[in-house]
Amino acid sequence: MRVLKYAILGLLEQEKQTGYDIAAAFKGALGQFWSAKHSQIYPELKKLVAEGLIEFETVIQGEKLEKKLYSLTVAGEAELKEWMQRLEAVDVSHKDEFMLKTFFISSMEKEEAKELFSNQLDSRKRKLDELGRILTxxxxxxxxxxxxxxxxxxxxxVLTRAIEREKGYIQWLERSLQFME
Incomplete structure (x- = not known):
């Protein structure tokens, strides 16, 4: 399934946007739980136009700069609504490189493992602080x-869920570090 398709449709349902605006959203609020690169976004925009789910108008910014301002079509609104109402099973395909390393932790020395976990703990605490700032x-x-x-x-x-996720991850890391002692 092309989930990026629905992320873009959802963004355009909120307001008309340029490709740059859409990419910026993935660095902002959407970036807390979903990522996409320019190299993924622009081809997806072309597909969505070809499928008749979005359309664009060319607008002039400044004296010469042309930008495409994308918006949803009626078909795009229907596609988004259908996807939003579809009930999905729990996604088990989440990739977490740290957890993959943890699975093979017995291949490490104890001090290396503790350093790995301490580093992850520090990173998660910084992430929690950042999420708390955004919520405030x-x-x-x-x-x-x-x-x-x-x-x-x-x-x-989504933000409050991300905060709870980080709190839980931090608690697990702290317990794991204690267990390593």
């Missing part, structure tokens, strides 16, 4: 206006 900014900007119908609601839910 979101709550400061929107406060009690974050309701189900607001575009920020989904970001709020």
């Amino acid at each position: 900014e979101l709550e400061a900007e929107f406060g009690s206006n974050i309701v189900f119908s607001s575009p920020e609601f989904g970001h709020y839910l």
Whole structure:
């Protein structure tokens, strides 16, 4: 399944965007749980246009710069809605290189393993701090206006889940380090 397709459709459902805007979204809020590179985004945009799910208009920025401003078509809205309503099984294909290393940890020396886990713990704590900062900014900007119908609601839910994920990961890393002693 081309999940990137649905990420782009969802972004365009919120507002018209350029390819640059879409790529920036993957470095921002979407980047907390999904990644895509320019080399993936632009070919996907071409496919979506060819499939009639999105369209674009060429706009001029400044004196000469032409940009494509993408928007959803009626067919794109229907495709997005159908995907949103589809019930999926739990995705078990998540790739986590650290967990792969952990699976083979017996191949390491104990001190190397502790260093690996300590490094991951520090990284996860930094990530948790960053997520907390983003949540504080979101709550400061929107406060009690974050309701189900607001575009920020989904970001709020994903952000609070990411925070819980990092807290759980940190607890597991701390317990694992203690167990290594």
